[in-house]
Amino acid sequence: MTEKDQNTEEKIKAAARDLFHQRGFDGTKTRDIAEAAGINLALMNYYFRSKKKLFDLIMMETIERFFQSVLDIIREEDDSMEQKIQKLTSHYITLLKQEPDLPVFILSEVRSNPSFIFDQVFKDNDVGQTPFFQFLRQSIGQDTSDPSHPAHILLNLISMIVFPFAAKPLIMYLLGLDEEQFHHMMDQRRELIPVWLHKLLPSDELPNLKNHEN
Amino acid sequence: MTEKDQNTEEKIKAAARDLFHQRGFDGTKTRDIAEAAGINLALMNYYFRSKKKLFDLIMMETIERFFQSVLDIIREEDDSMEQKIQKLTSHYITLLKQEPDLPVFILSEVRSNPSFIFDQVFKDNDVGQTPFFQFLRQSIGQDTSDPSHPAHILLNLISMIVFPFAAKPLIMYLLGLDEEQFHHMMDQRRELIPVWLHKLLPSDELPNLKNHEN
DNA sequence: TTTTGATTTAATCATTTGTTTAAATCAATT
DNA sequence: AATTGATTTAAACAAATGATTAAATCAAAA
Missing domain, CATH: 1.10.10.60 (Homeodomain-like)
Incomplete structure (x- = not known):
């Protein structure tokens, strides 16, 4: 070489x-x-x-890059849940402003290949074995009709962060935005999403999401 | 024939x-x-x-089918904004439970073809010319850092409805859900999303979204 | 400088893929 | 039953596509 x-x-x-x-x-x-x-x-x-081997390599690197930050942020024990939410939101909005193709790429390739992609990536880093995800899965067994159930709240967080980028061309078209206006809106969501998420929770203490801090 | x-x-x-x-x-x-x-x-x-002509036909029918309901629901003048939100949520959760492929299909095909797909479909039905969307676009010019700005609230509504289906395989994998559990969660969101959306607004009167009713 | 091994190139291959063609089949009308 | 036009079929075509090969080029070591 x-x-x-x-x-x-x-x-x-x-x-x-x-x-x-x-x-x-x-x-x-x-x-x-x-x-x-x-x-x-x-x-x-x-x-x-081969093309397929090159693709698999890039897919693995992409998934790993995309999800590594979740791990890093979630595992930081000195941060409160609110701080983690702020960090996640800010980090991913920055990332997706630079690479808006990532969501649709990942989602559209995952629909053909199923979970095997994630087995590959997640077994090394065991995202799923994180206390956070263990708590999440265990809480699935319980009543998920609670408006502040952690699974729903997490889904809403991810949805509010990622979807606008996944639907970027559509949103720009329907709202009549140019590139700059779109980026400006996404920058505002960096501040707004944590505020909104807070409103979805019953009290100031985020009782349903706090599991191993304060 | x-x-x-x-x-x-x-x-x-x-x-x-x-x-x-x-x-x-x-x-x-x-x-x-x-x-x-x-x-x-x-x-x-x-x-x-040709394959392309067949695809274009199906794409047009799919987009039209997917967005026609927005029009029908938004245009119904007898419904309050809260009722419209409930109807939109319920309708699309029912639709996406049956056809969870639609979001990724539309989003991934739109990324190659740009707006021209929508020009085709929307010029006949003029979704964009609806008072609702005119109001939306006009409000873009104003301060979008308002947490209850209509554009953000609408984005959140669509995100919370659509994203979980777009990411269905991923979510099932990460939360360890089977098909039935996933559908159950989505049924709960049919009730929860309107509640959450209401919490994102400053008062009970939804002052920023009401534009031509009560 | 010569040699050696790695890298790059142009050409070619085999398969896949979208489309066409000409003949066969079918169903309704005379 | 024969005719007619629409539909269906098997076969083939041309272009696109992923991959390979053998020769040419390059750069470092002997």
Whole structure:
């Protein structure tokens, strides 16, 4: 692996990542990747064996990058639940402003491949084994018709953060926004979502979400 | 157009709709459609000219079907805003429980084609020309940092309704739900979302969303 | 400088994929 | 029953697509 080779490999990965994120696996052609990376068609197979293997690599890196932050933020024991919510909201709005294609890419590729993608990524980092998620799953057994049930509240948090980016072109079209106005609205949601989430809870103490702090 | 012909045409459309909704345009092969419909490959071209034309037809019908209800519900002048919210929530949760593929299908196909899909559908029904959307667009010019700004509140409503279905496989995986538990949670959200939305507003009168009723 | 191994290229291959064609079949009318 | 037009079929085509090959190029080591 000389300097140039590494360079070529990275150029291919970067171009492939862009295209896969924008157009998905089926919508991306090997010749598109080669052209976007400025390399010979055969080099894609030389470095990554096949389109599918390249895709799997990028998919794994993408999922890992996307979900790693949840872990980091949730595990920080010095933060209160409110602080965690603020950090999650802020982090993901920043991320999605830069890469608005991520939600639809992940969701549309997950519908074909099922859980096996996540088994791969989550078994190493065991997101699911976090006290937070254990608490969540255990609470599923209980009455989920409670308006402040943790599963619903979490769903609402994720929905309010992610959906506007997933539906970005549609929202811009329907509300008649330009790129700048859209970003401005998302910046406002960075402050507003924690406020809204707080209103969804019965008291100031967030009794249903607090499980291992204060 | 004899009885049998109409039948064939409908069989093709039904099979194509299923496959396009599940796998998108690029992921659906003409031979898959033929096999699923139980017809000869050439009949797809005989009845619909090309895969693209068949797709465009189905896309238009799907979008129209999906958004027609918004219009019907929003335009009903005898309903208060709270009633409209209840009707919207209930209607779309019923629809998405039956067809959970719709959100990802629409969002992933819209990312390639831009607004031109909606121009087609919305110019006839002029969703955008509804007093509701005119009010919305006009209010964009004003201070959108207001926590109860209509654009944000509407975004939250749509997000809370649609996102859980868009992310259905992921949510089932992370929360460890089976199909029945997931549907049960969605049924609960039918009642809960209007309650939550109400909490996001400053007073009982929903001052920012009421524009042409009581 | 020569050698060696890695990298890059142009050309080609085999398969998949969307579409067409010409003949066969069917169903209604004469 | 024969005719007519619509529908269905099997076969084939051309282009697109993912992958491979053999030769050319390059860069470092001998």
